[in-house]
Amino acid sequence: MTASVTQPPSSSASYWLVGVDVGGTTVSTVLLDELLRPHGELTVATDLSSPDATLLSIVAAIQQTLALDADPSRSLAAIGLGIPGQQDTLRGIVRIAVNLHWYDYPLVERLVARFGVPCVIDNDVRVATLGVYRFDNPAGEQDLAYISVGTGLATGVILEGRLLRGRHGLAGEFGHMIVDPNGPPCNCGARGCLETLVSATAVVRRARELLALGMPSSLRTLNPLTARGVYDAAAAGDLPAQQIVDAVGTELARSLRSVVLAYDVDSVVLGGGVTRAGERYLRPIVAEWLRQQESSALARAVLRPEILRIADPTRNLGAWGAAALAAEALHPTEG
Ligand SMILES: [Zn+2]
Incomplete structure (x- = not known):
């Protein structure tokens, strides 16, 4: 200054x-x-x-x-x-x-x-x-994680009412957590980072890969093919689109487990264009958490679906x- x-x-x-x-x-x-x-x-x-x-x-x-x-x-x-x-x-x-x-x-x-x-x-x-913490937080939670899903994926974390930044301003960069070492190449130079598997860009890439296999799908009529279009098609019953949405949700659910365990937050808030699909976006995430609960007391204690929500899309x-x-x-x- x-x-x-x-x-x-x-x-x-x-x-x-x-x-x-x-x-x-x-x-x-x-x-x-x-x-x-x-x-x-x-x-x-x-x-x-x-x-x-x-x-x-x-x-x-x-x-x-x-x-x-x-x-x-x-x-x-x-x-x-x-x-x-x-x-x-x-x-x-x-x-x-x-x-x-x-x-x-x-x-x-x-x-x-x-x-x-x-x-x-x-x-x-x-x-x-x-x-989110100041204006989209009806319960006044002091510990929350916000996941922004767009062309990439990034996370912000509030712990005890304070925004985490870290030594290099990189605290919460979960998008570059490697979840599949043999996965697609990432902009950061690594392979199989979370964002290469579940970002809006990843949804479109998955759709192109499925269509290239020759599966019949309403996605072929989309021009341009967008992640939002894939979610809309899934909600309308398109089977390949549902496969993609479910695979992305399952993958994201596993990484959100890491976020919850790393930070012990009250709430995980998801935002970004694709999350406006709302219940259809959350459904496969909740399903994976419930699957994990069946065999794990730890999962039953911490992976409670009620801590998941979509950020207010109107603000x-x-x-x-x-x-x-x-x-x-x-x-x-x-x-
Ligand atoms: Zn990366």
Whole structure:
């Protein structure tokens, strides 16, 4: 941070927090007040034409977000951002964000120079985990894991009310846990990482492999073939699609067992596009846990289906979590 940062407001003041979820396709924002009440949300396309153009598109999105509510009694107090990839949260530098073409990019310094308020960044899935903890947590659980299933798979963990980061900001990177040493190659260079078997990308690859065997399936009519399409086809009774969905769920259930045993969480929350299939997504996971319960007292004690749930699909938990991160930057003892 630079000397141009204004003094943080006292906890009784009125102010704005802006949360930003930066993705390779879109930038989503939310405007919250000091009590974390929403005053507007926005989604714009990410400008990837150059690293600085990406920054300018984020600056513009933040300015448009502040214009969503003209309340003259409030001014901007802090900005939080969730960024894909590896972040140096202390120095405010985006270490590696492949999709954004940012490498050692001094994002916080640039934003502080523009807005003059504290700005904080963290990995997008960890930020979304904070969003789940603060805004999608009706039971007020202090120990939870959030699994984001998309083109890859990543996990965020809250333990005793604190977001785990780890020495290299890699805590909870379960997507690169090797579960099949002879499995498909992973972007990380290894083989058979969890995300090569159960991510949305993996669902599509499994579907292509089954179709190549000549099985009759409604999936042949899908153009493009998407993971969501596979889940819809499974729900409609397509047998190859059901095979894929069940195989993915079984595999994921085994790895979620490791998450539960590693962290002893109250709740495992699943989010991301494919999880919107809801009950059809959870069913094979629950089935595998119940199978494990039949022969294991340990499984009966810890793999209880009621601890599984799908994240609220109506709320942009990445942007909301980023606003919560901004709030923590202002008043660390409240986080
Ligand atoms: Zn990997």
